[in-house]
Each structure stands twice: as C-alpha cells, then as structure tokens.
Amino acid sequence: MTMTITDRKQMHRTVIEPANNWLGINLKELWEYRELFWILALREIQLRYRQTILGVTWVVIQPLITTVLFTLIFGQLLNAPSENVSYSLFAFAGLLPWNIFSQSLQRAGVSLTREIRLITKIFFPRIIIPMASAASTLIDFLVSLVIMIILLYFFNIPISTHIFAIPILLCINLMLSIGVGIAFAALNVYYRDFTYVLPFVIQVWMYASPLAYSSKLIPPTWSWIYDLNPMVGVIDGFRWALFGTIDFPVHSLLYSLAIGTLVLLVGLVIFRRLERSFADVI
Amino acid sequence: MAEPIISAENLSKRYRIHQTTGPGWHRNQRVLVEDITRIANQLRRRDYSEKRVTFWALKDVSFDAREGDVVGIIGRNGAGKSTLLKLLGRVTEPTSGRAIIYGRVGALLEVGTGFHSELTGRENVFVSGAIIGMSRAEIKSKFDEIVAFSGVEKFLDTPVKRFSSGMEVRLAFSVAVHLNPQVLLVDEVLSVGDASFQQKSLQKIKDVSENGGTIIFISHNMTTVSSICTQALVLEHGKVAFPLGRVSEAISYYLSDVEQGQKIRMEEGRQRMTSGNIKISGFNIQGSDGVILETLTSGLPVTFQIEYQAEHSKPIKDICFSILIKTFKGDVIANLNSQAALGSHKLPRDHGQVTCTVGKFPIMPGNISISLLIEQMGQVVDKIDDVFIGNVDAGGHSENEMSREHEGWVLIEHGWSVNSDG
Numbered sequence: 011m012t013m014t015i016t017d018r019k020q021m022h023r024t025v026i027e028p029a030n031n032w033l034g035i036n037l038k039e040l041w042e043y044r045e046l047f048w049i050l051a052l053r054e055i056q057l058r059y060r061q062t063i064l065g066v067t068w069v070v071i072q073p074l075i076t077t078v079l080f081t082l083i084f085g086q087l088l089n090a091p092s093e094n095v096s097y098s099l100f101a102f103a104g105l106l107p108w109n110i111f112s113q114s115l116q117r118a119g120v121s122l123t124r125e126i127r128l129i130t131k132i133f134f135p136r137i138i139i140p141m142a143s144a145a146s147t148l149i150d151f152l153v154s155l156v157i158m159i160i161l162l163y164f165f166n167i168p169i170s171t172h173i174f175a176i177p178i179l180l181c182i183n184l185m186l187s188i189g190v191g192i193a194f195a196a197l198n199v200y201y202r203d204f205t206y207v208l209p210f211v212i213q214v215w216m217y218a219s220p221l222a223y224s225s226k227l228i229p230p231t232w233s234w235i236y237d238l239n240p241m242v243g244v245i246d247g248f249r250w251a252l253f254g255t256i257d258f259p260v261h262s263l264l265y266s267l268a269i270g271t272l273v274l275l276v277g278l279v280i281f282r283r284l285e286r287s288f289a290d291v292i
Numbered sequence: 293m294a295e296p297i298i299s300a301e302n303l304s305k306r307y308r309i310h311q312t313t314g315p316g317w318h319r320n321q322r323v324l325v326e327d328i329t330r331i332a333n334q335l336r337r338r339d340y341s342e343k344r345v346t347f348w349a350l351k352d353v354s355f356d357a358r359e360g361d362v363v364g365i366i367g368r369n370g371a372g373k374s375t376l377l378k379l380l381g382r383v384t385e386p387t388s389g390r391a392i393i394y395g396r397v398g399a400l401l402e403v404g405t406g407f408h409s410e411l412t413g414r415e416n417v418f419v420s421g422a423i424i425g426m427s428r429a430e431i432k433s434k435f436d437e438i439v440a441f442s443g444v445e446k447f448l449d450t451p452v453k454r455f456s457s458g459m460e461v462r463l464a465f466s467v468a469v470h471l472n473p474q475v476l477l478v479d480e481v482l483s484v485g486d487a488s489f490q491q492k493s494l495q496k497i498k499d500v501s502e503n504g505g506t507i508i509f510i511s512h513n514m515t516t517v518s519s520i521c522t523q524a525l526v527l528e529h530g531k532v533a534f535p536l537g538r539v540s541e542a543i544s545y546y547l548s549d550v551e552q553g554q555k556i557r558m559e560e561g562r563q564r565m566t567s568g569n570i571k572i573s574g575f576n577i578q579g580s581d582g583v584i585l586e587t588l589t590s591g592l593p594v595t596f597q598i599e600y601q602a603e604h605s606k607p608i609k610d611i612c613f614s615i616l617i618k619t620f621k622g623d624v625i626a627n628l629n630s631q632a633a634l635g636s637h638k639l640p641r642d643h644g645q646v647t648c649t650v651g652k653f654p655i656m657p658g659n660i661s662i663s664l665l666i667e668q669m670g671q672v673v674d675k676i677d678d679v680f681i682g683n684v685d686a687g688g689h690s691e692n693e694m695s696r697e698h699e700g701w702v703l704i705e706h707g708w709s710v711n712s713d714g
Contacts, residue, residue, distance in 0.1 A: 021394040021395050021474070022394065022395055022396060023392065023393075023394055024382070024392070024393040024394075024397065025390060025391075025392050026303075026379060026380065026382060026385075026386060026390055026391040026392070026393070027385075027386060027389070027390035027391075028385055028386055028387060028388060028390075029385055045422055045427055045428050046422045046423060049418060049419055049422040049428070050419075050422075053408065053411065053415070053419050056411065056415065057408065057410050057411065060410045060451075061410070127406075128406055128423065129383075130383065131383065131399075132381065132383060132399055132406070132423060132424065133381055133382035133383055133397075133399075134423065134425075286385050287384070287385075289378065289383045289384040290307060290384055
C-alpha cells in the first residue's frame, strides 16, 4: 500500500507554538480523547481493589461503616436532630453526596503527580487525568445510591418524583469537586505541599457541611455565611430529594450553583495557566 | 511541491536551571524559595536577570521533512535531541518558534509508558494504546497482530508486574508500532530486546516510511542511523550544527566532532556546572607507557589524569574526584571515585594533578562517554559531562575472555574448571 501525496487540507494539522490562549480549553481536542478518558477512569476502578480479599465489597462496606459510626456518636450519644427521619438514614443521605465530593477531590488532587511518566513522555490533554480520577468515584456513588434506595424501602419511605433532581444535584457536586480538584492537581505538580494540605481542606470542609448534623441547627443570623459553603445546598438538596421532610433549599442551592460555576472556572484557569510547564517541573 | 509534513521554524526551548545542590532543607525548598524571590523581584520591578538561571536546551532549530523521509537527529547527550522530540510530540511547549505537523503523530518515546504493573498484559494493551492515541475499535482490530508481534501470548492475563522486563518491553513496543501514524517520533528505543526483536522493530519502522509516513529518529547508534535514515541533522548545544542533509555527511561531521572530544570541552551551559572555586582545567588518557591515547582498549592498562585549578589560600581538603564511565545512552557503568584513596589528603592549593590508574580496562568494546565531577564536602563544585566520547577497541583481552556476541558492558576476569572427582 502506498500513500500518495494527499491534500493537506484533509489532514489533521497540528501547530506547535508557545501558548497564548491561556484561558481556553480546547474542547474539540478533549472530545477526540474521550476514549482515553474512559479508559483511564476504568483503569482507576480496576486498580482500586486489586489484591484485596473483599474486592468491590469495599464499595458497600465503607459508607456503611461511616454511617454506623455517625449513628453511634452523633445520633445516639449526642442525640443530634435528624429532620424527622431515622438518624442513620439521615447520615447516609448526607454521606451520599459528601463521599463522592471528598473522594473525587482527593483522587483528582493527587492524580497528576502519580502520572509523571505519562506527563513527561507523551501528549494528551492533561486535564483528562484529574477528570478521569474524579469520574472513577461515580461507581461508588451509584452503588451507594442503590443501597440508599434499598434502605428507603426498608424504612417504608416512599420514593417521590423528587428523586429525579439527583442527577442535577450530582452535576453541581461534580462541578465543585472537579473545580477544586484540578486546581489542587495542578498546584501539586509545582509544590507537593498541596498533597498534605488537601486532607485538611477536606476535613475542615466536612465539619462545615451538614453531614452529621442538620443545617437547621445553624442560627438564621449566621445562615447567609454558612450557605456560602456550596456543599450545604447540595447535601440539603439530596435530603430533600430522598425524604421530602424538609423544604426545597432554594437559597443555599442557588449559592451552590453560583459558587460551583465560579469554582470550576477558576479551577480551569489555574489548570490551564500551570499546565504549560507540567512536563518541565513535575 | 506540497507543503512539508513537518515544518519546524526556529524552534527554541529555554529551561530554568534549578539549584539542586546545597544542604537538604534548601534542596527541598529550592523551587518555592526561588519562585517567591522571583515574584518579589518582579513586584518590586527589579531587573531580574534571567540569564543566570536559564539555558537554551534548543535554539532556533529549523528543518522540513516530507512524506517517506526518515530524519535522523544526531548529537551528544544534552545536545537537545530529546527536547526536540518532546516539542514535536507536544509534551512541552516551545519558548519561541513554531512547528506545523500534518497527520497523526505517534511517539515511540520510552517503552512501557502507560503500562501499569498491576494490570494484566491484555488490559495494558488497551490502556497504553489509548494513551498513544489509538481508538478502542482500532486496538481491538489489531489486538491479535499486536500480541503475535510481541510473542507474549501465554502471559496475556498475568499482571505485568510478573513479567520479565524483556516481555514488558516487547509488548509495549508492539502496541506502539501498531499505531500506524503518519508521523512517528522514535527515541532510542531500539536498544531493547534481543537481536531478532530489534530486527523486527527496525523493519516495522521501515514499513511506516515505505507507506508514506515520516519518521524522526534519534539514536546514538550510527550503524542504525545510516541503515534506516534518509537524511540527518546534527545538533550541538541546542543548535543545528549540521543542517538536514545526507546521512553519511552528517555522520562524518558528528564523528569528526566526537574525535575532538579528546580535548576538554569547557563550554558553559548544561555541560558545565561550575559553582565552586575549584575547576577542572585539563584531562587526558594515557597508556601504560605514558603516551596519550586517542581511544581506549579493553583489557589494557590505562591512566586518567585530571588537572585542576583552585583559588584557595590553604591546601585543599575533603575533595573527591569522580570519573564516570557511561554508556552512549548516558547510563553510568562505573564510577571511579577518589573518596577512599584521597579523601584525607591535602592537595596543593593553586593547581595540581591527580591520576587514576586502571590495571586492565574492563569495559567491553563499544561507544562510551566519560564525565568528570569534583565534589567538596559532598557538594558538586565542578562537573563536565562527556569530556570524552569515543570508542573502546577490542584487543587486550583474548577472544575467549569475551562473550561471543559482545554482550554486556563489562569484562570480568574469570576462570572455569571441571570438577571431575565429585
């Protein structure tokens, strides 16, 4: 087979030059690499429980253990109010969005520094790495959601049409974790300090979110500042969608949406800004 | 005439040199401290001299390549070959200049890129194929071909961590050569595997060019370059020393340059990192009779002589000279180090000479390079990379002392016997 001199117009054209469009993400290129995104996400899932005895059972066990701990400490010992549902259900519903948030943030945040060989050897849109890491936690979310629905059945709580809000809430949730995650991932390439900062950020964020307690405990005078935490709206939104025992958190969810968009944009700018020298400094 | 497939115009890449010497704390903090200083200086609008901490790994490199061209890039370690390949492969962005490439670009940069030790061979074929830019459908359709080429069929469902390194390399290489790109970037990967696998791989690369593909090929092996390249250019200190032209002329230009490697190359840049007040001022290689040698011979005695100059008021203490013998790829084979022998000696203060004697030079015939290093109290004070690049000739060892195929890098004096009474 011989290739004749083909028309250049039909060929893929790559221009290599110093970047000047530091705000833009090349969406067309990202789309061309969509298969790599799925393969990397799949790889992360495949790898996660390799050489463990319980394997994927860990996906089920982890949130259940946390729920039991929360129930014992906050529900039984401290008698925290739980918005008219059983405390363990209340806690599990909060962990549903929180776990995917914290896990995808954690995984995305350290993802680039684990792929030094890839980054220094071969080209592809770098943002695929943290995004694939974040996406790999979706499987945990889906499993937890199934457990949640089974629990609702056992506790005789009817599933309402509110549940269709969950995909939208999940999107806001992912916007947040990916926005923060890609910023941390990029900064971590330059200064590994961010590897150690990230767990603290997540921990503080957890206490600032209505996970073990109800957001109703926050005095109304302070709620405007409390609602600045975008996870408040998301977690309350999940509880509204699953139980319907609280009002739709309009106010805090609007905050979540606005802050989520902002965080994602800032994350993209930071990432794009730092991405150029990844291969040189990692 | 159609536009070239690859057209590079004044491609340049500047790196910042990171100060990696100094005590541990400073070493770890270097980047942050440096960055803060730099930003602070910029804020105060102080003139920040970038010249001192940067160097051009590549400067104004231009060339055009067309369909079917196999372009060899020749140069010493640190001449900018790999940087050029990284720019063309978009791993890093140029500081200035630009290049236009038509068609799908595939890279055979380092074998095993994207392989994960916990995944099985089968899984890794898909992951690494996707990373180098193949679609899932494409990998599926070529899967059997890839596996057959690698010859590791039996171990496909074993995690790669249980593979021998040879098996891993063969599988990774097979994935890469089945990409069928219009432009293929090859970086010194053909040194992997046994002779027959190398032959197969070379043939595969030739196929790509015969089908109209364009190849950029980096190698230290002049035999390979002359056998597969159609054109070559020589890089020296990041600049084009010999513009893209006939392979034989490029090779002879490069070799004549290498032969001058006997002279000490004191150029500033990455080759030379002087930070102390002791400098290497001379180096030569002598035979047993004190005659200066042009090439080394395995099995014969050899003496390395290093001259230094120092700005010390007192005799010099705690100083260590190292002679690093490297393969052409830059892997260190041996480190001849004066620490134990001269560590406590006081050396003359203005200038002096140290010599290092080797009884029987135990390196196999082939191409090697030698780098010199002076350390004082554990810190590098002067370093010259590739002070010598040249050949080790066969000779001093009898035939039966050498392995027949000239395998390996070192010769070990040894004997065999038969114990018949056991």
